[in-house]
Amino acid sequence: MSAEDARPxxxxxxxxxxxxxxxxxxxxxxxxxxxxxxxxxxxAPARCSLTAxxxxxxxxxxxxxxxxxxxxxxxxxxxxxxxxxxxxxxLRAVGDLDTLTGAGAVVSLETxxxxxxxxxxxxxxxxxxxxxxxxxxxxxxxxxxxRVHAPVTIRGDAGLRSVRWHDRVRFHxxxxxxxxxxxxxxxxxxxxxxxxxxxxxxxxxxEHLRAGLRRAVDPTPADARGLLPGLVIGDTSRxxxxxxxxxxxxxxxxxxxxxxxxxxxxxxxxxxxxxxLGVPRRLRxxxxxxxxxxxxxxxxxxxSVVRAAAMGLIGLIGVSRSRRSAGLPVLxxxxxxxxxxxxxxxxxxxxxxxxxxxxxxxxxxxxxxxAIARHLPTRLAFVGPAVAIPxxxxxxxxxxxxxxxGSVSVIGVVANLVAAPLVAPATIAGVVAAVVSVVADAPxxxxxxxxxxxxxxxxxxxxxxxxxxxxTMPWPDGGRGALLLAAVTALxxxxxxxxxxxxxxxxxxxxxxxxxxxxxxxxxRVVTWPPPGWRVVxxxxxxxxxxxIRTGPGSALVVDAGPDPPAIDGCxxxxxxxxxxxxVLTHFHADHVEGLPGVLAGRRVGQVLTSPVAEPAWQVxxxxxxxxxxxxxxxxxxxxxxxxxxxxxxxxxxPVRRIAAGSVPNNASVVLAxxxxxxxxxxxxxxxxxxxxxxxxxxxxxPAMASAAGEFDLVKTPHHxxxxxxxxxxxxxxxxxxVISVGKDNDYGHPTxxxxxxxxxxxxxxxxxxxxxxxxxxxxxxGGLEVVTSx
Numbered sequence: 194m195s196a197e198d199a200r201p202x203x204x205x206x207x208x209x210x211x212x213x214x215x216x217x218x219x220x221x222x223x224x225x226x227x228x229x230x231x232x233x234x235x236x237a238p239a240r241c242s243l244t245a246x247x248x249x250x251x252x253x254x255x256x257x258x259x260x261x262x263x264x265x266x267x268x269x270x271x272x273x274x275x276x277x278x279x280x281x282x283x284l285r286a287v288g289d290l291d292t293l294t295g296a297g298a299v300v301s302l303e304t305x306x307x308x309x310x311x312x313x314x315x316x317x318x319x320x321x322x323x324x325x326x327x328x329x330x331x332x333x334x335x336x337x338x339x340r341v342h343a344p345v346t347i348r349g350d351a352g353l354r355s356v357r358w359h360d361r362v363r364f365h366x367x368x369x370x371x372x373x374x375x376x377x378x379x380x381x382x383x384x385x386x387x388x389x390x391x392x393x394x395x396x397x398x399x400e401h402l403r404a405g406l407r408r409a410v411d412p413t414p415a416d417a418r419g420l421l422p423g424l425v426i427g428d429t430s431r432x433x434x435x436x437x438x439x440x441x442x443x444x445x446x447x448x449x450x451x452x453x454x455x456x457x458x459x460x461x462x463x464x465x466x467x468x469x470l471g472v473p474r475r476l477r478x479x480x481x482x483x484x485x486x487x488x489x490x491x492x493x494x495x496x497s498v499v500r501a502a503a504m505g506l507i508g509l510i511g512v513s514r515s516r517r518s519a520g521l522p523v524l525x526x527x528x529x530x531x532x533x534x535x536x537x538x539x540x541x542x543x544x545x546x547x548x549x550x551x552x553x554x555x556x557x558x559x560x561x562x563x564a565i566a567r568h569l570p571t572r573l574a575f576v577g578p579a580v581a582i583p584x585x586x587x588x589x590x591x592x593x594x595x596x597x598x599g600s601v602s603v604i605g606v607v608a609n610l611v612a613a614p615l616v617a618p619a620t621i622a623g624v625v626a627a628v629v630s631v632v633a634d635a636p637x638x639x640x641x642x643x644x645x646x647x648x649x650x651x652x653x654x655x656x657x658x659x660x661x662x663x664x665t666m667p668w669p670d671g672g673r674g675a676l677l678l679a680a681v682t683a684l685x686x687x688x689x690x691x692x693x694x695x696x697x698x699x700x701x702x703x704x705x706x707x708x709x710x711x712x713x714x715x716x717x718r719v720v721t722w723p724p725p726g727w728r729v730v731x732x733x734x735x736x737x738x739x740x741x742i743r744t745g746p747g748s749a750l751v752v753d754a755g756p757d758p759p760a761i762d763g764c765x766x767x768x769x770x771x772x773x774x775x776x777v778l779t780h781f782h783a784d785h786v787e788g789l790p791g792v793l794a795g796r797r798v799g800q801v802l803t804s805p806v807a808e809p810a811w812q813v814x815x816x817x818x819x820x821x822x823x824x825x826x827x828x829x830x831x832x833x834x835x836x837x838x839x840x841x842x843x844x845x846x847x848p849v850r851r852i853a854a855g856s857v858p859n860n861a862s863v864v865l866a867x868x869x870x871x872x873x874x875x876x877x878x879x880x881x882x883x884x885x886x887x888x889x890x891x892x893x894x895x896p897a898m899a900s901a902a903g904e905f906d907l908v909k910t911p912h913h914x915x916x917x918x919x920x921x922x923x924x925x926x927x928x929x930x931x932v933i934s935v936g937k938d939n940d941y942g943h944p945t946x947x948x949x950x951x952x953x954x955x956x957x958x959x960x961x962x963x964x965x966x967x968x969x970x971x972x973x974x975x976g977g978l979e980v981v982t983s984x
Contacts, residue, residue, distance in 0.1 A: 217263060219552075221270040222525040226532060229274045230539040234374055240279055247272040270529060278536040285378050288341035293334045294368040294379040300334030302364045302381055303389065304345065308493065310354045311430065323353040326377070327362070334368075344376055349383035357400060358493055359392035376537035399490045403428065405630025406623060409641035416652035417645035423449030424616065424648065425623030426492040435759035436652055439659035444587070444594070444605030445612060448651065456502060459488045462621050491627065524551055546590050553589030557686075558582055564690075583609040588686065592679040601668045601678065608658040615647035615654075622647075722967070723768050724981040728872045729907070729970040732764035733962040733983070736913065736936025736943070737784035740876060741768055742869050744839040748772040751792055752865060752876055756784045758791030764967060765792065773798045774838040777830070779863040779878035780804045781812040784913075789819050798825050802836075805829040806851055806861035830863050843867045846898065849891070852883050859912065860884035866901055870972050873904050875926055877911040885911065885919035892925055902926045906978055907970055909934065910952065914944020914961075920951050930980055931957035932968050939963075 232240055251272055254265040285291070293300055304327035312323055325347045332341050347353065347364060356362050366383040392400070403426060410421050419432035429437070429449050440446045463484040467477045489502045528548055531538055538544045558581045566577030587606050595601065602608075622644025630637035668674050695702075723730070732739040734755025741764065742750040749770045755761045765773075773796050778786050781804065792798065801820050807813045807829075820827050834845040847864035851857065862878025880888065892898050905928040911918055913935040931952050935943050944961065952959050958980075960968045966983035973979055 218266075218522050219525045220263075221267040222528040224267055225270040225274045226528060226539055228271050229278055229532060229536060232275070233278055233536060233539055237282065240275070240282070244272065244275045244279060247275060273529070274532050274536065274539075277533045278539075281536045285343040287343075288332060288339035289334070289337055290329060290332045290339075290341040290343055290345075290368075290378060293332060294370060296335075297368060298334045299367050300332050300365075300381075302329050302333075302345070302366070302368075303331040304329045304347070304362055304364060306356055306358050306360045306362060306392075307344070309358050310356060322348060323351060324348050325353060325356065329379075343378040346371060346375075346377045346380045347383060348380060349386070353383060353386070356386065356388060357392055357396070359396040360388050361390040363387050363389050374540060376540075395490055399493070402491055402627045402631065405634070405637060406627040406641075407431075408634055409626040409630050409637040410623075410645065412638055413641060413645040414649060417648045420449065420652055421619060421623050421641070421644050421648045424619050424651075425627070427498065434757065436655060438757065438759065439652075439655040442602065442659040443608035443655050444602040445608055445651070445655050448612065448616060456485055456488070459620070459624060460485055462624070488624075521552075521555055524548070524555060527551075542593065542596075545593055549589040549593060550586040553585040553587075554582060557585035557588070561585060580610065583613060588682050591682060592675040595668055595674045595678050596672070604658045604661050608654055611654045611658075612651045615650045619644050619647040619651065722983050724969055724971045726972045726974065727768070727969045727981075728869045728972050728978075729867070729874050730764070730768060731909065731932045731934055731960075731962060731968040732761060733966045733968075734760040734764065734788060734934070736939040736941070737788070738779070738878070738909070738913075738934045739764065739788060740909065740934075741765065741770065742841055742843075742867060742874075743768075744774050744841045748774055748839070750774050750777070750836070750838055750841055750843070752777045753779055753785040753878075754788035754792050756787045758788050758794070760791065761788040762791035762794050765796070767967075771796055775799050775836065776801045777836075777863055777865065778803045778816065779865075779876070780858045780861055781807065781809060781816065782858055782879065783812060785879070786812060786816055789816060793819065793823060793825075798823065801825055801827045802830050802863075803827065804858070804861045804863050805831050805848065806858060808858050808861075836865075841867065841869045846891075847880065847884060847888050849887070852887065854883045855881040855917070862911075864888065866905075871976070872906050872970050872972060872978055873901075874907045874909070874970065875902075875905045875928070876909045879912040879915075881912065881915070881917045882919050885922040889919055889922040889925055892922075899925075906930065907932060907980075908957070910944075910948070912943075913939075913941070914948045915941075916945040916947045918948065918951075923951060924955050927955050927957070929956075929958060930970075931959050933959060933961045935961055935963050937963040 232243060235243075247268055250268045251265070254268055306325060306327050308326040310323050310325045327345055327347055329341050329343050329345045332339060349366075364381055364383050364386045366381045366385075369380045369382060371377045371380050391397070403422075406422055406425060407428075410418050413421070415433055416436055419429070420436065422428040422430075423432055427449065432449065437446075440449070460481045463481050464477060467480055472480060485502055489498055492498045531544065558578060561584065562578035562581035564577070565580055566574040569576055583606050587609070591601060622640055626637045626640040626644060629640055668678065728743055730741045732741060732755065734757055737755035737757070738753040739755040739761050740752040742752065744750050747769055749765070749768070749772075751761075751765070751770075751773050754776065773792060776789065776792055776798060778789070778801065789801075801816070803816070817827065830845050832845055832847050832849040836843040836845075844866045845863060846866055848861045852860040854860070856879075859879040859881050860883050862880050862884065864878055864880060865876045867874045867876065877885075892902055902925055905926055907930040908923075908926055908928045909932050910923070914933045933944050933948075949959065960980060960982065962968060964984070969981045969983075971979045971981050
């Protein structure tokens with residue numbers, strides 16, 4: 194036994210003092226971080242004034258440091274981070290890039306790529322845009338050339354996919370300002386580009402390994418083919434859209450972002466190999482650190498990866514120390530170092546989530562894990578920490594997650610608990626497959642299949658858990674919702690032990706309270722949906738359209754399919770629709786047709802009816818590709834056509850002709866006047882001002898149409914609440930109810946205030962799917978109609 198081992202354990206009071214001092218070291222890092230995030234976008238004079246004030250305060254505190262050492266440390270850290278932020282702004286101001294960006298100039302920009310090209314989400318109804326991040330080092334424009342050093346965003350078409358991370362590329366295009374608060378100084382809309390110098394040898398090796406991993410998983414099922422590269426290197430380019438949504442709903446998206454968990458798995462694997470190979474103990478941290486650096490190159494040293502590596506490397510230093518209390522000082526150091534290197538991380542949600550999760554693990558995993566283990570048999574004691582880890586991380590991160598999605602994942606902890614044991618074997622198999630692919634693809638694909646097994650388990654967990662009723666609880670979003678959840682979480686942590694003791698002493702009362710709380714929290718519609726007697730339902734499919742018109746028991750007419758197959762599939766399942774008499778695709782934009790595979794899944798579909806304007810062509814090709822294998826006939830509609838299914842009768846009011854003005858596909862939308870039982874509904878597709886005014890003129894000329902226009906019970910307003918509409922048409926077809934099918938927090942600003950004001954002026958009662966969920970028009974047993982929503 195060494196002298197250190199023989200030393201008696203410190204008394205309880207001394208151990209508590211150590212913990213308090215560790216927390217006291219964390220406070221300056223958090224205060225400095227918050228101040229930097231607040232001031233980073235201030236004007237230069239204000240930032241310099243603050244820096245000067247902090248410098249004076251630091252000098253004063255140095256004089257009286259014997260009395261107040263804590264404030265000196267806090268001011269010192271804040272001053273360091275402000276200096277780093279000012280330095281970053283000064284570096285970005287070098288050269289003419291900022292001036293040329295303000296002028297919207299056409300320039301030649303020489304850059305080093307800091308990311309691979311990627312396609313952002315939510316580009317519905319348009320050709321995909323390809324984007325990338327880069328660091329600009331020279332700009333030429335308006336007769337001047339200057340050296341610069343600033344991050345920029347590159348936007349282009351599919352040709353941009355030919356560039357790779359760390360290539361030196363000269364781009365030609367027009368500069369534009371980025372969104373407020375973004376770290377990039379400019380956005381370049383590319384017209385052409387040329388690679389000046391390919392990436393270096395290290396980058397080429399990394400790309401070869403990444404490509405090898407993708408080849409290794411090519412033979413596996415789609416979920417594994419997309420998810421395994423995400424688990425290993427953060428490459429989510431091939432992850433199915435419905436799986437991505439399921440992982441978002443269950444709080445599992447952190448698994449596909451390179452994070453501390455990836456670093457821990459790789460570090461643990463290398464450390465285990467060091468033990469097996471007999472590497473001396475003093476050399477093991479250096480070997481593990483070298484492996485982590487190599488993994489960072491493989492995964493791309495983008496901000497999120499650098500953040501995870503910094504946490505992992507500094508955590509490695511803390512692990513190598515004898516005191517367990519090193520965790521919090523190490524975390525404090527990691528926060529400060531990362532913010533000094535990249536001050537814009539102060540405004541990154543990813544960095545905040547990473548730091549909060551680490552803080553939760555350091556503060557709560559050990560005491561909570563021990564408390565759980567004490568109530569378990571000795572052989573099951575390991576379950577305590579396994580349960581405590583996701584609970585601690587979720588408790589710390591939940592208030593911030595509310596800012597991002599405006600809801601609380603009730604099922605998230607359970608989903609992460611189930612998936613946690615599968616992450617390490619999948620990650621290890623993926624790393625090994627990437628390395629083995631350098632030698633041969635066949636053994637790499639075998640290892641890829643081994644990694645696919647746990648990966649498919651993770652995907653299945655996400656899909657099953659996302660369908661649990663009430664698994665996501667609505668919550669106020671914004672700062673107020675975050676503060677409310679933080680207060681609730683703190684109250685639960687502080688009173689948890691007392692509540693557990695009360696539950697053990699009075700179990701009947703505890704069960705009754707839990708049951709009552711659950712009954713009050715569970716939305717009634719989770720149990721009662723769909724409402725009996727529904728005639729027409731507008732499904733909540735995000736930023737898109739999907740309407741279901743009941744034609745009989747288990748059968749329906751579907752008008753548009755939305756942008757997401759699982760969303761429309763789930764809506765039809767909830768309504769009990771097994772037979773679709775026909776699918777009407779009002780036009781060929783993605784937010785109306787991309788969900789079609791969800792309609793076809795497991796149902797008998799009679800026919801697909803479409804707009805006569807087959808644009809855009811690539812989207813038409815997708816629809817044909819989905820319908821042809823099922824042998825479903827496809828034909829177009831035009832004004833004057835009639836549809837009859839059971840007691841549902843619909844007349845096509847538009848289009849009459851091709852309108853070249855505005856968006857051609859939008860103005861070619863099929864407009865349906867539907868009579869379903871006692872309900873009369875007008876579905877306006879995405880018609881814009883030109884087609885809407887053309888329809889208004891026809892209403893004035895056609896007495897039958899004018900008569901029908903005064904009888905509608907509900908109007909589905911055009912184009913998700915766009916301002917590009919004809920107010921005269923909306924007044925002519927005035928109905929008691931208007932439904933806006935729109936996605937929450939969409940990129941288009943829908944519905945616009947002008948659209949809402951126009952509806953209010955005409956006396957419409959407005960129901961929005963982003964706020965109310967599915968919207969149903971219900972035929973009551975005693976006659977009359979009622980609007981019922983799922984939220």
